[in-house]
Amino acid sequence: MNKKITTLVCLGIFCLGAGISARGQSAEEILGKVDAAVSGAAAPRDMEAVMTMTITSASGAVKTRRLRVWSQAAGGGASRRLMKFLSPPDVRDIGFLSLSDDQMYLYLPEFRRIRRIASHNKSENFVGSDFSYEDLGASAFSLSYAPSLAGQDDATWTLVLERKPGSDKLYKRIRLVVSKEALLPVRMEIHDNSGALVKVEEQENGRAGSYRVPVLIRMKDVKSGSRTELVMSDIKVDRGLTDEVFTQRNLQRRAQ
C-alpha cells in the first residue's frame, strides 16, 4: 500500500514538474536564451562566411551582391563585424567595418580612403538593401527591449518586444517568433515609432559545427514592397579570429 502511494505521489510530482517546465519559461528567460544564441555564450565566438545578398525592388528589378563576412562576439551582447564585397566588379573590395553602434567605417578602394560613418546613419539602408545598418548589427535584444510572451506552439515561442525607455534603437516594437529547437529567431515583425508594421524578417537556421546559425534571412519592406535575401554559405565558426581582423588596416586589404 505504502509503495503504491509513494509511486503515485512521485508520479504526481513528476507530472506537475513536467507541466511547470512546459509552461514555466518567462519571456525574459526565452529572450535571454535567444541573445545567448545570437551573440552570447551559445553563439560562435567568431564566424566567417560568404553572404549572397539579393535585392529585389518593388518593380521586380534584381541586384545581387556577394560579400565575405567576418564577425566576432565583443562581449556584453555586442559584436564586431567586417564585410568585404566580392562582386559585382564595380563594388569589389569595398569594405564595411562595424566595431560598435557608433563606430562604423567604410572603405572605398578606388579612392583608397576610409571614412567613418556617422552613428545616426544606422537608420539608413545598407547598400540599398532592406536591412538598415542597425539591422545588420547583432546586439542583444534584452539590452534595449522588454519582452512579453504572446504565445507559443510546439515549435515556437512568440515574444513581443517593446523598446525600453531611453533606448536609441530604431524600432518601437518587434514581434519575435523564436524556434524552440534552435533558440534563434525565425520571424520578426518590425514596427516603427508610430506602431505601424514596416518590415518583416524571416530566417532559416542551419548548423555550423555545433552551433545553430542563420543561413537564410529574408527582409521585406512592407510599405515599398521591396525585399532582400541574404544567403550564408561557406560558414566557418570559432576560427580564432584575432582583433587584427577587425581593424581599419585590415579593412583596406583586398578581398580574397
Place this chain on the structure above:
Amino acid sequence: MWSRFADFVIKRRTPVLGAILVLSLFFALQYGNLRYDNRLTQWIPEEDETLKLLKTTGEKFGANELILVMTRPAEGDVFSPSFLKTVKDLTRELREHRDVFLVTSLANVPYIEKSGDMLEIRDFLETVPDTPTRLEELRAYALGKENYVDNVVSGDGRWLALAVYLKARNDPIRAFREEVLPLVEERLGRRAEVHYSGIPSDAYFADRFVASDLGRLVPLIAFLVMLVLYFSFRRASGVVYPLLVVGVASFWVFGFMALFRWKMTLITPAVPVLLIALGSEYGIHLMDRIQAESSGPDRARGVREAVKQVAPPIAMAALTTIGGFLSFSTAKLRIIQDFGILSAWGILFALIVALTLIPAARASARKEEKQSASRPAAGFTPLVKVLSRAVMRRPRLILAVSLIVFLFFLAWIPRIEREVNFTEYYPPGSPPRAGAGIAQEHFGGAYPLTLYVQSDGEAQGVKSAGLLRLVRRASNLLLDIDGAGLPYSAADLIQELNFQLNGSYAVPDTDTGVANLWFFLEGRAELGQLVTEDASECLVVAKARSAATPLMRSIFSRLGDSLRAEFGGPWLEYRPAGLSAGQASEVRAAEAALAAEELSRLAVRYGDGADFDAAETRRRLIRIAGSLPSPGDRDVLEAAERVFGDFVRSEAFPFFMDPASRERLLRDLLGARATADDPRPGWVAALRKHAPAADYDAELAADAAETLALRLEEARTAAFAARAWSAIEDLLPERARRDENARRKIMGLLAEPADGLAVLPEGRVAAPSSGRVGLLRIEQSGTPSALARLDHFLLLSQVQSLALALVVTFLLMSAMRKSFRLGIVSLVPILVTVAAVYGTLGLAGVPLDYATMMIAGLSLGVGIDYTIHFVYGVKRALERTGSLEEAVAAAYEEKGRAILANSLAVTMGFLVLLLSSMSPLRHFGGMMVVSMLLAALASLTTLPALLLWVKPFKRTAGTAPAPGAALKKKS
C-alpha cells in the same frame, strides 16, 4: 421627302415621343460616368514624340506630376521645432500614400557633410533640434545650401515647400483631391498658410471651376433664351418647345459623353451654352412656321406644311453648323477635337429632336393657342427696314465699306498673341494664381523642366564617368536659359560626395570611382527621381520660373538648339596617361576649352549676368593646360606632404610603427623619391627600410605605394586647379568669385583637364580615343516642351480648322445650290465677320487660346445659317416674282426679323459666358457675341449687296407659293 417624314412623325407621334423619352432615360443612366480631366498634357496627340517622352519621364521618374505645397506658419517662425516637426511628419505621411512617387522637403533633402574623418549622409532633419542655437545653425545651414534654397526653403527663410511627385500612371488629380489635399489641410490648414502650385493641383481647381460654371451658366442662359423667345413669340409654346429641344439635346450630349467616357474639360461648359444658343434656332424657325400655317382646324396639316417648308433650310443650317464643328476633328489637340465632335453630335441631336418632338407634340396638342396679334419678332421690323433701304439703294457702297472693314481687321491678325498657359486662365486671386505667384516669387516656379538622358544600354549605364560628365555638361546648359532654375542631377550628387570624400567637386575620372561613390547613395529615395533602377536612364531636373507661353516657347527653342548643337554627334573618352606627350597635350587643351565653356555659364549665372570675358578665359585655360604641375613643384610637394602625412599617421597605415619612425618614413617618402618618374619602387624601398622587419610584407608595401601614388596624383590635380583658378580669378564676376557654391563647382571643372579622363566630341582631336561615351540621347521634357507643343498645335489647329471649315462650307453651299458662284457669295459675309473678329483679337490684345481658336469654325458654321436662310428666302421669292430686287426685298421681309431675333438669342447665350470663371470662356463668349452680331449684320448687308451685284441666280418665275398661300387658297 419631308412631307413623308412629317406624315410619319405625326401619325406615330406617341411612339416618337416615347422613343425620345426612352433615349433620355438611357443617357441619364450614363451620367455616373462623367469625369473631368484638365491635365493639359493629356491634350497633346498620342503619337507626338514630346508627349511620349513626357509619359516616359513621368512614369519612370515621377517627374511631371509635381505639386508644390508651399507653407508658412500663421504665427511664429518657420524654423521652430513644432513647425519643423509637423513638416517632417507630413513628409513621411505623404510618402506612404500609394499614389505618391516621392516627396522632398526640408525634412528629407539629402544632407552630405564631412566632419573630420567622418562622413554623414542622411536626411537633413533626421532629428528636429529644440534649442535656439541649434535652430539658428539649422537655418543658417539650410539657407546657405543652394540645392535647398528655392527648392525646399525660400531664399528669405520664411516659406517651406514640399515637392510632392505623384505617380503618373494613376489619376494625379484624384490623388491630389483625395490624398494630398486632405492630409495637408489636416496637418497644416489651421496653423499655417498653405498654397499649391503645379499641373495636378491647377487641374483640380480647373475641375471645380468648370463644375461651378456648368451649374451657374447653363440655367442662366436657359433663362435668357426664354426671355428672348417670349419676346419673339409672346406665347408659352414659343418658349417651351425650342427650349425643350435644346434641353433634351444637351441632356443627350452629356449622356453621350459619359457613354464613351469622354472627359469634361475647361471648355465643356461652352457645349450646352452653344447648343442652347444655336440649337434653339431650329425650334424657333419651326414654331414660327407652325404658328403661321396652323391657324385653321386641321392642326396636323399645318404642322406638316411647316415641316415641309422649314425642314430643308434648318437641315441645311444644321449640316453646315455640324460641318463647322467637325472641322475641329482635324485639330491636333484632343480638347478641341472632342469639343468639336461633341458639339456636332449636340447639333444633330437638336435637329432630330426639333423635327420629331415639336411636330409630334404640336400635332397632339388639344388646346387651341390664341394667335398673337403681333407678328413674331415684330420689334425688329424698323431695323430691318433701315437695312433693306440702305442696301437696296446703295449696294456698291455697302460692298466698299465691307471691303474696307475686311482689310482693316485683316491687318491686325498678325498681332494676335497665343496663350496656352493654364495658370493665366484662372481668376486673379484664385488658389492656382495665388499659388503660382508664391511659387514664382519664393521657389523659382513650380513647372518641371527636365533633361532626359538615355545611355546606350552598356553595363554601367549612366554610372559611367564619361556619361556623368556629359550629364553635368547638359545640366550646365540650363544655366544659359533665362527663366530656368538651377539644375540638379545624379552628377551633382556624385560631385557633392566626391567633394566631401576627396576634396574635389568633380565627377571621378573612372567608372569604378563613380560606382564607389554611388555605393553611398544606394537606396536613397531622391535617387529614384534622378535615375532608373537599372541606371540606364537619368534625369536632370530644374524648374521654370513661370509657365507664360512666350517664356515656354523661348525655353523650348533655345534649349532645343543648345542640345542639338552640343549632343548632335557622338562623344569620345580619352585617357591622356596612355597617349604620347603631344597627343595628351592636345587632349588637355581641348578639354580645357570645353571646361571654359561650362565655366562661362557658371560665371554668368552666379555673377547675376555681369560681364564676363569668355574668350580670354578660354585662352588662359588652354595655356595653363599646356603645363601640368610636376611632382617636384613646391605647391605639389606641399599638398603631398599633407596627404602623405594623413596616411602615414592614420590607424589605417598598414605597418605598426611608433610616431618617430613614421615621421622618418614620411621624410623619406617625400623628396627625391617622390619626384622620380615612377616613385613607387622608391617608396617600397623606403617602407622596407623603415617598417619593422617582423611586420614587413611586400604585398602590403606595394599596396601602400599605390595609395601614395594616388595621393600624389590627387595633389598634382589639385595644384593644377589652384593654378588655373589663380589664372582666371580676375576675370570672374565678383559675386561669382565670392560664392562658395560657384567656387566649388568652378574648381571641380578646373581640375578635370589634369585628371585621368577627358570627354570630347568626336573629331575634336586627332589622338586615339579609349572608346565612345555610352550616350544614346539627351532631350528636353517637362512643362516648356509640353506647352510649346500645345502652342504649336493650337496654331496648326486654328489654321487647319479654318481652312477646312471654309472648304466644307463652300462645297456644301455649292452642292445645295448647284452653283459655285453662290457658294462663294455665301462665304463672303462670313469671311468679313471672321476677319473682323480675329482682327479684334489682335487689336484688343485678347489671346488666342483653346477656346478662342474655335471662333472661326463656329462663326462659319453658325453665321452661314443666316446666309442660308436669307439666300433661301431670296430664291423662293425669285421663283414667285422673277425680279432679283423684289426677291431681295421679300427676303428681308420674310427672314430679316427671324435672323435678327435668332442672333439676339445666340448673343444672349454667349454673353452668359462672360460670367465664366475661366478667361478662355470669357474671351470666347465676348468674341462670339461680336461674331454673331457681325454675322447677322453681314448677312443683311454684305450678302444682299453681293447678291444684287453678282446676280448668281438663274431666273425662274411663278413656281413657289408665298408664305401662307396654302392656307389662303383653302379658305
